Amino acid sequence: MLTIPREPRPSLGAVRDALAALLEKRHEPARPDDLDARDPAFVSRVLPLLGLLYDDYFRCETELEEDIPEGPFLAVANHNAMTGTPDMFCHMVAYWRRYGTTRPAYGLMHDVPFHFPYAGAWLNAGGAIAASPDNARRALDRGAAVLVFPGGDMDACKPTRAQYTIRFGGRRGFVRAAIRAQVPIVPVVSVGAHQSLYIATDGRDIAERLRLPELLRSNVAPIGFALPWGLILGVPLPHLPPPVKVHTRILRQIELDLPPEAADAPGIVEEVFQRVVGVMQAALDDLRRQGRHGLFPRREMGIRALGAAPRGR
Incomplete structure (x- = not known):
């Protein structure tokens, strides 16, 4: 198992520049359906500040079972706590560190945060787009990585007693989207932040x-x-959220090897759905057993950091 390593704390100048980038961007209108609103230069400037939160507040630990594939893919993640804990932020910081800010990547998001003062423009510039099948298709057609949380609010707001369960409900649209776009699915599981409330x-x-x-x-x-x-x-x-430790694992890609028309076959869609949820639940169970997350994480042991420098910067 490999993990994204910590980075040295940024200089005061880098933090000031990150804050300046946020101030400069705050007056721009949010464009939830515009793929061109993503701004790699902005991401590079704010990344030092985001890294402080990633490393020192949430103490994020992101593991990879294998390097994610080149080209487009659909990353499918569970929600790890309610709207105050930025799942997408944690995943994207790890992605930018490993693969650089220029490699195209988008996250599908509920449209409400785009209307928050300032936040809409910042999220948009980081690659957030409104969650819709059309936006997912257009981003995948561009050769981008696309992150989706199929469970949405039902997964994010599940009771604390159910924090270690995958709750996607009847939402199987991500399976159909991956089959139609002929891209692999990369499952992502995360724990810890649900203990922030x-x-x-x-x-x-x-x-x-x-x-x-x-x-x-x-x-x-x-x-x-x-x-x-x-x-x-x-x-x-x-x-x-208080400073809970977030532990994430990016699983091996699932190659579908199906023709596009299989997206219209309910039995095949259900089979793929159960396969994805099954591997995610198994990984979530493993993270729970390890206990390296939450308010009182166990001591980290036996982790090997990725030594290679991030690519694509």
């Missing part, structure tokens, strides 16, 4: 009664406790 229930029944799926595109109304709100009731607003 407590969720008693995802409140799906409450969400339906309040018509949240129609009004806010939210299928959940979680009840629990999180900083800085204290008691959380209803709409999953971003929370302020």
Whole structure:
């Protein structure tokens, strides 16, 4: 097993330049469906600041079973806690460190964060695009890596007692997208950040009664406790996570070896779906046993760091 190594802490000048890049970008409008909004130069400038959060706050540990493939692929990840913990941020920092900021990569994201003040432009510049089958197809057609969280809010807001389960529900669109685009699937599992808050229930029944799926595109109304709100009731607003350790594993790619028309065969789609969820659940179970995550992680042992310099910068 290989892991993305820590980097030296950035200089004060590099941090200042990262902050300047954020200030310069903040007034730009978000363009959720525009693939050209991704800005590799911006990413390179803010990466030192993001690296501080990655290394020293979330103490991210990202392992790879093997190097991810050249060319386009669909990375399929579980959600690791609610909206305040940036799963996509953790995964993308590891990706940029290993493969550089110029190699095209996008993350499919719910459209609500694009409307947050300043955040929409920053996320957009980092490669976030609105989650839709069309955006996924266009990005894959460009030869890019595309990251998707099929479970969405149902996976992110699952009760704390279910934090070590993959919850994709009936969402199998990612399988059809990969088959039609003729690209492999790269499963990604992550643990630890769910311990940054407590969720008693995802409140799906409450969400339906309040018509949240129609009004806010939210299928959940979680009840629990999180900083800085204290008691959380209803709409999953971003929370302020304490410094929980995040442990991520990027699994071996799954080659589908299927014709595009197989995307319209429910039996084949279901078989691929169960295969993907099965390997992800097994890896999640292994990360749970190792315990190198959360508020009180076990001591790290037996990890070999990748010695090669990142490519593509």
